[in-house]
Structures are given as structure tokens and as C-alpha cells.
Amino acid sequence: MNQRQESLWDAVDRIRSTDPRFRREAYGFVMLALGLAVQALPEERREDPERRHLTGAELLLGVVDLARQEFGALAPTVFREWGVLTAADVGDLVFQLVESRQLSARAEDRREDFHGPDLMRLLAADPSGVPGSSSGNA
Numbered sequence: 199m200n201q202r203q204e205s206l207w208d209a210v211d212r213i214r215s216t217d218p219r220f221r222r223e224a225y226g227f228v229m230l231a232l233g234l235a236v237q238a239l240p241e242e243r244r245e246d247p248e249r250r251h252l253t254g255a256e257l258l259l260g261v262v263d264l265a266r267q268e269f270g271a272l273a274p275t276v277f278r279e280w281g282v283l284t285a286a287d288v289g290d291l292v293f294q295l296v297e298s299r300q301l302s303a304r305a306e307d308r309r310e311d312f313h314g315p316d317l318m319r320l321l322a323a324d325p326s327g328v329p330g331s332s333s334g335n336a
Contacts, residue, residue, distance in 0.1 A: 209298040220291055224280040228291050235260030254311025258285055262320045273321040285317045
């Protein structure tokens with residue numbers, strides 16, 4: 199491939215040509231959630247490139263928060279339609295985007311950072327009952 203940066207959607211189409219598990223929309227949603235999660239960081243952290251980096255847990259919370267805001271009670275249904283059933287699936291989406299150079303990762307970042315939480319339970323939970331959720335700020 200030449201030096202020109204591949205567009206997000208070209209990268210997604212290339213990823214999906216070999217791994218069609220997830221719908222295109224899921225990739226765009228993760229990118230949007232990442233951007234919004236970074237914007238929501240305190241200014242002093244946002245301005246420091248070292249501290250601006252999100253952990254897998256922070257990005258997962260950002261995905262869940264945005265899904266609840268955008269889709270409400272239908273969030274689990276939308277994610278099922280997209281083929282995103284587990285937190286590990288979110289990690290796969292993220293690392294596919296890293297491997298295609300649409301996102302960057304640090305040496306310590308791992309797919310396993312996304313393993314553990316029950317994504318469907320988080321998506322379906324009452325936002326007021328989930329620690330770290332910012333969904334109550336409508």
C-alpha cells in the first residue's frame with residue numbers, strides 16, 4: 199500500500215472482506231464513541247497526549263454510554279444486529295481498527311483489556327445504576 203492514509207470506510211470494507219462478523223455501522227460507532235469519550239475527559243488530561251489515551255475499560259464505558267444515549271432500551275438489539283455481542287467483540291473492533299492504522303495503541307494495550315464485563319447487561323442496565331456512567335446528563 200502507498201503512503202496515503204486509507205479512509206476509515208475503505209479500511210472497514212477491507213477488514214470486513216476477511217472478517218464479516220460485524221456490520222459497518224459498528225466500526226463507525228466505536229470511532230464516534232472514542233471521540234466523544236476523549237472530549238469528555240477533563241481538560242488537563244485531554245491536553246496531555248500521554249494522559250489522553252483511553253484504557254479499554256474507559257473506551258468500553260464510552261461505547262455503552264453513547265449506545266444508551268442513542269438507542270435507549272434498544273441498545274442491546276442494535277448491537278446484536280451489528281454482531282457485537284460481548285465486550286470482547288468491542289475489543290476486536292478496536293484492534294481491527296488499530297491493525298488497519300485507523301487507531302493507535304500503546305504497547306501495553308491488549309484485546310484482553312475488553313474481556314470480562316457483560317456487554318448486553320451493561321447496555322440494558324439502568325444508567326443511574328452503573329458506576330461511571332454519564333448518561334444522566336441529558
